[in-house]
Amino acid sequence: MSELKNEACEACSKDSPLATEEEKRSLGADVPEWRMVTRNGEEQLERTFKFRNFAQALAFTNQVGELAEQEDHHPMLVTEYGKVTVVWWTHKIGGLHRNDFVMAARTDELYAQQ
Numbered sequence: 422m423s424e425l426k427n428e429a430c431e432a433c434s435k436d437s438p439l440a441t442e443e444e445k446r447s448l449g450a451d452v453p454e455w456r457m458v459t460r461n462g463e464e465q466l467e468r469t470f471k472f473r474n475f476a477q478a479l480a481f482t483n484q485v486g487e488l489a490e491q492e493d494h495h496p497m498l499v500t501e502y503g504k505v506t507v508v509w510w511t512h513k514i515g516g517l518h519r520n521d522f523v524m525a526a527r528t529d530e531l532y533a534q535q
């Protein structure tokens with residue numbers, strides 16, 4: 422099984438399928454720190470990362486932003502003193518795609534390198 426953190430986003434369109442229940446269970450196991458939430462009827466992956474201060478939180482925010490630009494797949498980012506909340510979902514299909522689990526794993530990898 423390939424490791425999610427080593428994967429890139431695959432091209433997806435508005436016709437791409439949402440992750441199935443089995444995929445969410447299996448892929449979710451690879452990113453156990455993330456919780457699945459539903460907002461406006463759309464399933465999302467969310468995790469809050471902790472830092473010593475705002476400067477570190479902002480630096481991490483920018484790292485995630487650069488990753489998002491590289492992959493053309495963008496999160497919601499809430500940056501506060503000492504923490505950053507990252508939320509991944511696929512806007513064009515209104516829910517979770519494999520790409521969101523890949524990006525969650527890639528986000529974990531960025532945090533592990535702090």
Ligand SMILES: C[C@H](O)[C@H](O)[C@H]1CNC2=NC(N)=NC(=O)C2=N1
Pocket residue numbers: 493494495496509510511512513514
């Ligand atoms: C035109 C551009 O490629 C698309 O709008 C991309 C941009 N980033 C995106 N990010 C996310 N999370 N979901 C999308 O559907 C999406 N679509």
